[in-house]
Amino acid sequence: MNNVARTTRRKVLKVLGAGAVGSVLLSGSASAEKSFGNGNGIGAFLNDKAELKKPPIWDDGISDQRGEGTVEVEVGTLTSMVPPFEEGPFAFAPRVVKVSPGTTVKWVWTGNPWESAPPGIPVPPGAPWPHDVASLEKIGGTYKFASDMFLAGNDKSFEYTFEEVGTNLYFCHPHGYPFHDNSGFDYNLVGMRGAVLVRDD
Template identity: 30%
Template sequence: MTTSRRDFLKAAGAMAVLGSAGLAGCTGRAAQRQPSGPQLPNEPNYKGWFDGTDNYDYTHDMRGRSAVTIQVGSEGNMGEYGFGPAAVAVSPHTTVTWKWTGGGGDHNVVADQGTFNSGPPVAETGTTFEYTFDRPGVYKYVCEPHEAMGMKGAVFVALAQPTEGGTSA
């Protein structure tokens, strides 16, 4: 059986359409991540911090909790190069624990202003690092080996507590 150039181009075009439809399905699933907390009503101004970070969706309002966990090596930035969630709001005196998933290779957690540092990058599943936030403000941080890929996060320490039905959470 001989194949003409026209038949070959038709087949190649059909494969390209099918391939892009498959990729669109993958992209759609990634965009439909389940939120881990309600959205903070007034988003902080991160001043471009999350530019180039594809897994930042919004600041997850976790105020009123004494402890919060952020996954290290969660899906994002074309692999397992994200913090999950990328941005959280917490109350003063909240302990944030970063927990390694084991995905994406070696990671660490280093504050942009030097406030905290988990140490050298590690890849072991279950590794944890914790820091208690006492003062209000925005604390930006990165994974040093994957910062250029967009592996960035932020903790917003806010004074006001969320309310539901007029009571503090």
């Protein structure tokens, strides 16, 4: 195995979800300089250095669904990635939704496996991946909204009603964690992140 392959495999192990259940693969990379979650701009959150996605990450615009009572967002939608990975089930779709105050957003877990997953990753090809939804914003040390960790394809969903005008950034822990810290997760290069814009105009 040459250096490039070795580096790539290490990255794959690090970023694709093994950290959800153990931190052993995440050690040795703590660095405050690669913490991109502090920006309050949507673009800063969705277009940062997620190295396993083709730039720009946020290329599908804003899904304007103002006036709807309930809006659905898929969890684990297939998304294009950089070679040699082709595409993987590591996106929220729509990535950014604009809704009215009082709207309930319902995240629905898809059943997409990762068909092109290379050997050696924690989840074998064809198997479902775990995803969750967690708000970037914390209130009193607790996520403003957060789901449980569900395996894709188990007909799971999570709902949250957004009452106040504002910008709500969120991520999937194993595939989009935006910080280097001691949480047991680590900054994730896949960039599985999204936003709910609540607007009353």
